[in-house]
Amino acid sequence: KFNTNVGQHILKNPGVAEAIVQKANLKPSDIVLEVGPGTGNLTIRILEKAKKVIAVELDPRMAAEVTKRVQGKPEAKRLEVLLGDVIKTELPHFDVCISNTPYQISSPLVFKILALPNPPRVSILMFQREFALRLTARPGDSLYCRLSVNAQFWAKITHIMKVGKNNFRPPPQVESSVVRIEPKMGSERPGVSWGEWDGLLRVCFVRKNRTMRASWLGTKEVLAMIESNYRRHCSLNDIPIDDTEFGEDEEAMDVDVGADEEWGGIMDVDEEEGDDAPAFFKQEAERLAREAGTKTKSRKKKTRVAELIREKIRKVLEDVTELADKRAGKCDENDFLRLLLAFNDEGIHFN
Ligand code: SAM
Numbered sequence: 061k062f063n064t065n066v067g068q069h070i071l072k073n074p075g076v077a078e079a080i081v082q083k084a085n086l087k088p089s090d091i092v093l094e095v096g097p098g099t100g101n102l103t104i105r106i107l108e109k110a111k112k113v114i115a116v117e118l119d120p121r122m123a124a125e126v127t128k129r130v131q132g133k134p135e136a137k138r139l140e141v142l143l144g145d146v147i148k149t150e151l152p153h154f155d156v157c158i159s160n161t162p163y164q165i166s167s168p169l170v171f172k173i174l175a176l177p178n179p180p181r182v183s184i185l186m187f188q189r190e191f192a193l194r195l196t197a198r199p200g201d202s203l204y205c206r207l208s209v210n211a212q213f214w215a216k217i218t219h220i221m222k223v224g225k226n227n228f229r230p231p232p233q234v235e236s237s238v239v240r241i242e243p244k245m246g247s248e249r250p251g252v253s254w255g256e257w258d259g260l261l262r263v264c265f266v267r268k269n270r271t272m273r274a275s276w277l278g279t280k281e282v283l284a285m286i287e288s289n290y291r292r293h294c295s296l297n298d299i300p301i302d303d304t305e306f307g308e309d310e311e312a313m314d315v316d317v318g319a320d321e322e323w324g325g326i327m328d329v330d331e332e333e334g335d336d337a338p339a340f341f342k343q344e345a346e347r348l349a350r351e352a353g354t355k356t357k358s359r360k361k362k363t364r365v366a367e368l369i370r371e372k373i374r375k376v377l378e379d380v381t382e383l384a385d386k387r388a389g390k391c392d393e394n395d396f397l398r399l400l401l402a403f404n405d406e407g408i409h410f411n
Pocket of ligand 1: 066068070071072095096097098099100116117119122144145146160161162165
């Protein structure tokens with residue numbers, strides 16, 4: 061009767077439910093967002109401690125279950141059930157988020173929470189073990205990826221509890237973990253734009269074992285995306301662009317990325333770093349060009365502006381940051397931040 065396609069694995073161990081709610085350190089004044097209340101195992105415990113629960117549930121049958129569970133009780137007035145997909149729902153303000161998360165939405169949920177203008181004080185979220193380990197991975201770890209850098213840039217993340225699969229009905233295929241996410245607030249919150257940071261990381265992590273030089277200069281889709289962005293930057297700032305053609309055919313570009321670093325290589329491709337990355341950057345380039353009213357029609361000859369951009373990238377990687385030979389998988393957030401600031405200084409932006 062449970063629909064595992066939408067991640068319906070109900071927590072059947074009351075001890076685990078109790079521990080999750082306790083880890084949130086709820087205050088009587090708190091408004092709590094619960095994602096996917098299901099039959100309400102967490103919901104009723106949150107209602108004991110908090111002022112109000114806003115529960116967003118995709119499945120109408122489950123929304124009816126949790127509503128029925130408090131029907132006729134005083135708590136009913138403090139529970140608001142919103143029917144729908146939490147990712148597409150415009151969320152009202154809340155202080156704390158608690159969720160036994162349907163694993164399909166793990167990544168979008170984390171970023172939805174972190175990107176809120178007024179993020180919750182703390183989130184206690186159950187994820188698949190591997191996702192939790194990615195969130196907390198450090199440079200050099202095998203699971204370190206774009207998600208790790210992005211999440212840890214905006215929040216303090218701690219692994220707080222392992223939960224075995226037999227605590228759920230029906231049991232999922234994999235083990236789970238509970239993590240605590242505390243967004244950096246006030247002066248701790250980084251002063252860079254969300255889109256710029258994520259755009260930079262997307263390029264760096266196309267393949268985390270590639271050198272920065274190969275990631276930035278070895279892919280025509282990446283260069284096209286940067287060129288579109290640079291053209292837009294120039295048009296917004298009245299900087300003239302030299303579009304004259306010169307030199308060799310575009311095909312003859314001279315960056316050797318090495319056979320094992322080509323697209324489609326078998327170097328640990330994972331969900332964050334799939335083979336569709338070139339397509340992503342191509343789309344980005346086209347979208348930016350549309351916005352700026354310029355064209356990305358592929359040219360036979362290199363133009364001066366393309367050459368200028370390659371020179372700017374080379375300067376940033378080799379001279380300013382000295383990260384050209386480093387691999388994203390070994391860089392820490394400080395390296396990425398230096399890289400972003402150096403690119404921005406050259407008029408290269410990512411959103
Ligand atoms: N909270 C309950 C518990 O711990 O026993 C149920 C957790 S179950 C892992 C995930 C719940 O999220 C299911 O009830 C499912 O219907 C719901 N769900 C799945 N996708 C959702 C989405 N995009 N938005 C909101 N709820 C979703």
